[in-house]
Amino acid sequence: MAIDSRFYASLGALTLESAAHLSGASFTGDPAHAITGIGSADMAKAGELAFIDGAGAGQTSLSEHLDVVVVPESARARVPGGAAVIISSLPRFTHSLIASALFRLREAGPASDGNISSSAAVHPGAIISPGAVIGPGAAIGEGTLIRPNAVVGPGVQIGRNCVIGANASVHCALLGDHVTLFAGARIGEAGFGVMPGPQGLEDAPHFGRVILQDRVTVGANACIDRGVFADTIIGERTKIDNLCQIAHNVVLGRSVIIAALAGISGSVRVGDGSMFGGRVGIADHVTVGAGVRLAASAGVLRDVAPGETWGGTPAKPLRQWMRELVWLSKQAAARKHD
């Protein structure tokens, strides 16, 4: 993937040898092979370091451009001939270690820099309220209002006629026009990625972004995490209620409506015009088609075809769920004196 330099400063390329050295790993391939970026194994371009975890059983396919990869000894056979290889029993951890030597997340300066960075581009027709902080390299479009004590992180691009609510925060994100974030919304934090390291659990770094297309609305205290090696994308006019969680790499279509307290797990896809009741949960990597309706509290564990209406936990077609509930209720009532 192309790492967005507005959010991550490039620290320069590494050679295969220096990268392997960082993590104390062995390698095969030209020691001078240049590692210029990072990616996922299915999407990596030439020069982008990827990793294959475990035996790669869950890995659907490898990028044809993959030319340098971290793998455990056990998965070495999966690496295409000619690709450089770094051997690690903790491939994701080793990959993260090298990635962090290639890219550094940008941060706001110290307090002495003041609330509005001198390198931010704030349109004269935008209003920055008291206490709001605008990071270096951020851009705020005409007619946009940043309410008090909101935080716009380094490099964040916000279009025209947006409203960023009080105490909301936005990092590693691109916002279109007429985007509304209610108070306390959290856009672009790193997602929840826990990986094993040599000393125990570690947080996996996230190098993607959040894209909020035109006229997206995000409710109070809702959270949308940035992607790992790709973007989390919320389609035009999609409306998300308070206290929802949208995890890394999720792609929501246009005009999706999500009521409060939903939990949409990593890499979920949702088609245009779907409508979710309150407290819905969707497991990771599930695809929900266009025009799907989910009853409040539904817990979705598998793909839902376009146009369907589901409910229950684990979720199933609404009629089936209701029929089962009614049947159970009748049976239990009939036999309560058994």
Added chain:
Amino acid sequence: MAIDSRFYASLGALTLESAAHLSGASFTGDPAHAITGIGSADMAKAGELAFIDGAGAGQTSLSEHLDVVVVPESARARVPGGAAVIISSLPRFTHSLIASALFRLREAGPASDGNISSSAAVHPGAIISPGAVIGPGAAIGEGTLIRPNAVVGPGVQIGRNCVIGANASVHCALLGDHVTLFAGARIGEAGFGVMPGPQGLEDAPHFGRVILQDRVTVGANACIDRGVFADTIIGERTKIDNLCQIAHNVVLGRSVIIAALAGISGSVRVGDGSMFGGRVGIADHVTVGAGVRLAASAGVLRDVAPGETWGGTPAKPLRQWMRELVWLSKQAAARKHD
């Protein structure tokens, strides 16, 4: 409804003709008929523009004072004789367009105004902590503490001996005495109202307020949305735990106890002294009586009579739910080798 001028600036009345012109709609009635306010169809007073959506099937009754209304052609027959009419195939959208030309939400000034507005009335016995922002026209009573980086919006009235937590925000709200908001609580954001517009989904504007009566406590990162054309009201000594969502137009009685992660949907009514376990959900427009107990995780889809104890999703009387669970468990165990 009377729009509270502390939160919404009046932009002056419109004539029927100018209002219709704004949205390109046709109308019948005196072109000079004055539109001075807005309301819901069941509550509007003379001069207040209301709307009737669809064929009005869900509309229980119309205000006897209704004298100007936006309706689709199909619902024209429902309008009382003599009332002025604006015809729109998107009545709520047209109503919102006109409403936004009548009233404008007040905002904090620019950063140059400083953190504490010169027009705010802060009692000398109140403490405003570093980084807190107090908007124009806000009032803070004696003995009240505003913790760091909290935001008190324009016109907000806070009584005596309240505590507003760190990074909490309050807009369009009236707070009594001894009210406590924990850190990150979000009071008075616009509710989740999605309506169709000519280009797709639009956010419905909200013109109501939040009323927190004496000794209400609101947990960390909990959200209470303001009403659409009425107020969201939380009764005296009601206690709301962290991460709860209380939607627009909800009315909670006195001494209600709501544990964490509850989702109370729009226009729900809850009677005095009810107690809800964690992760409870209540569908919109449901009425829950006084003294009701809801088991943790209950998902309530219909009215609950006073004094009852319910559980499950969809919720039912607790004994019935438990009996069904026990019966199912026994049956499945007995037949597991079938």
Added chain:
Amino acid sequence: MAIDSRFYASLGALTLESAAHLSGASFTGDPAHAITGIGSADMAKAGELAFIDGAGAGQTSLSEHLDVVVVPESARARVPGGAAVIISSLPRFTHSLIASALFRLREAGPASDGNISSSAAVHPGAIISPGAVIGPGAAIGEGTLIRPNAVVGPGVQIGRNCVIGANASVHCALLGDHVTLFAGARIGEAGFGVMPGPQGLEDAPHFGRVILQDRVTVGANACIDRGVFADTIIGERTKIDNLCQIAHNVVLGRSVIIAALAGISGSVRVGDGSMFGGRVGIADHVTVGAGVRLAASAGVLRDVAPGETWGGTPAKPLRQWMRELVWLSKQAAARKHD
């Protein structure tokens, strides 16, 4: 318990007589008996005032050092001989009243004190971003980054190489090294403790702390409440996702993984290495063993033995839950034309 003077200022000891006088209660014992602290009935040390609620049926045991206690007349017989007694029909309320005369929660100073208190100890190698507020007596270690508009409360101790997210807040807490709080996380607010008072419901004060051990990660807008008379403790390398609620007095082991929107109720214990799916709820005082897995949406009402995998609401072993669901589904399908 020893009250941590970094978070609570001691207002000096009280005599039994003066303490009883505060609340208008009667007492037995030496009027000059010194009350120097507070505690729970099972943990109180000499001089620490405790209380016994109701008839004490739920009270497992009393501390052998208990020498002064608030009890209702009905529970007087449970008090060990020789202990001083304050009689109250609202023992917890009376205890809280006296506790508040013994200790006062420390607060940030007024806005005029500036964002970084002169009595805070900020390591020169730490970075405090614009808008962040650091309270009196707080300490920030080397390499730690406090992002914009975060709030570090009075006396809070933060170790090395931590990251405190934008708009996050931390009160009454001790953080180890390499602790990460994402944006909007709420650490150390008072927990949800509602008690009856003479006029109705009251918030029970909380005198404990939150301890986040090394390499703990807390997600965006997640909440961890401080304990009542003890600490809420999150073990090393435990990872908590966005929008989770961790209540007062919870103790989580090491390397616990908790996905988004979980609700962990008061005094729950969780063993090392347990993993919870999204939207899990656990009732108060439940003990979950080490290495337990909970399926997404599980609602746990009773203890779970180490190594088990549970699901459903009320939760049970996953296989049993799945078997019941499958059986119900088959039965209802077979009889749908009955």
